[in-house]
Amino acid sequence: MIEARTHPFEQRRAxxxxxxxxxxxxxxxxxxxxxxxxxxxxxxxxxxxxxRGGRGTVVDLTDRGAPAYRSTRDRLVRQILATATPERxxxxxxxxxxxxxxxxxxxxxxxxxxxxxxxxxxPTELVDWLERSAVRVDPRRPGLFDGASGVALALSRxxxxxxAEELWRTVDAAPLGPLDVSVARGLSGLGLAxxxxxxxxxxxxxxxRLASIAGELTVRLGAGRHGAGVLRGGAGAALFLLDLYEVxxxxxxxxxxxxxxxxxxxxxxxGPLSDxxxxxxxxxxxxxxxxxxxxxxxxxxxxxxxDAGWLGxxxxxxxxxxxxxxxxxxxxxxGAAGTAVALWHLRRTPWDTAVQRxxxxxxxxxxxxxxxxxxxxxxxxxxxxxxxxxxxxALETLLGxxxxxxxxxx
Numbered sequence: 001m002i003e004a005r006t007h008p009f010e011q012r013r014a015x016x017x018x019x020x021x022x023x024x025x026x027x028x029x030x031x032x033x034x035x036x037x038x039x040x041x042x043x044x045x046x047x048x049x050x051x052r053g054g055r056g057t058v059v060d061l062t063d064r065g066a067p068a069y070r071s072t073r074d075r076l077v078r079q080i081l082a083t084a085t086p087e088r089x090x091x092x093x094x095x096x097x098x099x100x101x102x103x104x105x106x107x108x109x110x111x112x113x114x115x116x117x118x119x120x121x122x123p124t125e126l127v128d129w130l131e132r133s134a135v136r137v138d139p140r141r142p143g144l145f146d147g148a149s150g151v152a153l154a155l156s157r158x159x160x161x162x163x164a165e166e167l168w169r170t171v172d173a174a175p176l177g178p179l180d181v182s183v184a185r186g187l188s189g190l191g192l193a194x195x196x197x198x199x200x201x202x203x204x205x206x207x208x209r210l211a212s213i214a215g216e217l218t219v220r221l222g223a224g225r226h227g228a229g230v231l232r233g234g235a236g237a238a239l240f241l242l243d244l245y246e247v248x249x250x251x252x253x254x255x256x257x258x259x260x261x262x263x264x265x266x267x268x269x270x271g272p273l274s275d276x277x278x279x280x281x282x283x284x285x286x287x288x289x290x291x292x293x294x295x296x297x298x299x300x301x302x303x304x305x306x307d308a309g310w311l312g313x314x315x316x317x318x319x320x321x322x323x324x325x326x327x328x329x330x331x332x333x334x335g336a337a338g339t340a341v342a343l344w345h346l347r348r349t350p351w352d353t354a355v356q357r358x359x360x361x362x363x364x365x366x367x368x369x370x371x372x373x374x375x376x377x378x379x380x381x382x383x384x385x386x387x388x389x390x391x392x393x394a395l396e397t398l399l400g401x402x403x404x405x406x407x408x409x410x
Contacts, residue, residue, distance in 0.1 A: 068371050069358065069399035076392045077120055080111065080382045086125045092133075093382045099141075102133045104150025105184065110384030110407075113154040114393045117404050122158060131155060131163045142174035144189030144408075145231070145385075153193055161199075168197060172209065176216050181226045183236035183408055187217045191240040195247070196410050210244055217241070218256045221263070228267040229287070230294035230408060231333060234260030239298045239408060245305065258306055264295050270314055282314075286321040288338025288406075289385070293322055297345045297409060319346040326368060330380070332390025332407070336368035341394050341406055354401055361398040370395065 083093050091101035092108040104110040108130050115122050134151050141147035152167035171190070180186035191213045200206055217237055220226070227233040238260040245253045262273060268291070269278035282292035296318035303311045322343040329335030344361055352360075365371040370391065381387030384407065396404040 068362070069395060072371055073118070073392065073395055073400075076388050076395070077115070077118070080115065080388050080392070081123070083382055084123075084126055086123075086129045089133075092126065092129050095381055095383055095387075099136045099138060100146070102130065102136050102151055103146045104154060104407075105145035105385050106383045108133070109151045109154035111382055111387075111389040113157050114384055114389035116157050118392055118396045118400075127158045127160065130158070131160050134163055134167060137167065137170075139170040140174060140178070141185070142171040142190050143179070143185040144193040145184040147185065147190075148174070149190055149193035153196055156198065172205075176212060179216075181217055181220045181234075181237050182232040183239070184231045187213050187220070188236040188240040189408075191217070192236075192243065192408055192410070195240075195243050207248070210248075214241060214244055214253065221256050221260050224263060226263075227290070228264040228281075228295065229290035229292075230298065231289040233267070233290070233295075234264040235295040235298045236408065238264075238302060242298070242301050242305065243410075254305060257302060258308065261295070261299060261302060261311075265310070265314055268292050268295065270317070272310060272313070282318055283321045286318060286325050286339055286342065287327065287334055288342055289333030292318045293339050293342035296322075297342050300346060315346055319343060322346070323364070329386060330368075330370060330391055331386030332394050333385045335386065336370055337391045337394035340364050340368060340370065341397055344398055345409075357403075358399050365395075365398065371399075 080093075086092060090097040093101075093111055095101065096106055101107045102109060104113065108126075112122055112126060112130055130151070134155065137148045137151055139148065142149050144150045144153075148167045149171045152164045152171065155161075155164035155167065171193075176187065176190075179190065181188060183189040183192065191210060194206060194210055194213075197206070217240070221234065221237055226237075228235065230236045230239065238257045241253045241257045241260070244250070245257070265282070266274045266278075268274075268282040268285075269280045270282045270292075271280070282295075285291035286293040286296075288294040288297075296315050299311050299315045299318075303315070319342075322339050325339060327335040327339055330337055332338045332341070340361060343364060344357065347360070348357075362371065382389050384390045384393070393404055393406065397406055
């Protein structure tokens with residue numbers, strides 16, 4: 001059953017994340033091999049190279065990432081807030097107008113959620129704008145990325161519980177038939193949002209609704225008429241079903257999870273599971289939203305519940321692709337920020353400290369142009385999907401004092 005939650009976005013899965021890591025994939029600090037005693041809980045920066053990154057690279061764990069992170073973070077926050085126009089009725093931030101201007105994926109809901117998640121004191125007038133504008137959301141569109149459930153989650157995170165509950169009532173009444181399988185605008189995203197809903201007023205009704213979504217989703221997955229990746233493919237469906245399995249322990253969910261993951265690996269041309277003539281998109285496009293990077297994050301989650309050798313093999317190859325790839329765009333779901341988040345997710349160990357996390361990821365972020373003196377140019381947009389808000393939450397996750405929650409991987 002779902003454990004009681006009174007605050008939105010509680011980290012339900014934090015307690016089990018460490019236990020999922022396969023010991024065979026962990027990198028042991030160099031001193032351990034010679035019997036040297038290593039304090040894994042030290043708060044002081046390690047002054048010698050004790051960790052090997054991907055492909056045998058020795059990483060110096062001296063903490064030089066914090067100053068650059070703080071400078072980049074503060075600049076991003078200032079730039080995002082400077083673009084806000086609460087006096088306008090059509091949009092709060094640069095980008096689309098109308099209903100899309102309110103949404104989690106492309107509009108104000110996602111930007112304000114990212115600011116709040118990053119520890120920013122969001123100005124009241126911006127939250128007021130979102131609450132007033134929530135009425136624009138079509139009640140027939142309950143999706144996470146572009147509909148009512150995403151806006152409801154953001155309002156909850158921003159402390160507007162009553163406004164969020166009004167939206168949840170429209171989500172509860174929305175028919176499932178018109179929805180596709182995706183996280184972007186379909187069943188998987190709705191399910192992920194409902195699993196984060198708080199407070200839970202009727203646990204039995206919620207579980208019934210989740211079971212209905214899972215049933216519809218399983219049927220659609222069997223038809224195989226969907227894309228690949230977290231945002232629009234089988235990976236997103238598998239992520240929702242994995243989360244539901246963790247609270248329901250319904251083992252009938254495991255088979256469709258495996259089907260969804262195999263579908264995506266084949267569609268992205270991963271050799272052992274695809275046609276000989278398929279393009280190796282898993283290597284060419286390791287992106288968090290529609291590419292292999294997000295898929296690999298779900299593969300790692302699934303490895304705690306499925307016993308299949310291809311899970312580990314695919315993760316390792318995609319992690320290598322993330323290390324080699326330099327996306328053209330900087331964004332979270334479609335660019336460098338998301339690739340870096342996925343790489344950390346795939347390379348992390350249970351004992352990594354914030355200092356180690358910064359030291360390991362700083363070179364990758366510098367290589368990808370996301371740290372230091374680089375101007376991240378908010379003219380590209382400030383939205384969560386491809387703009388400054390998504391880059392902010394990625395930097396907070398990778399370099400901040402504590403890891404933040406990345407969209408969909410609650």
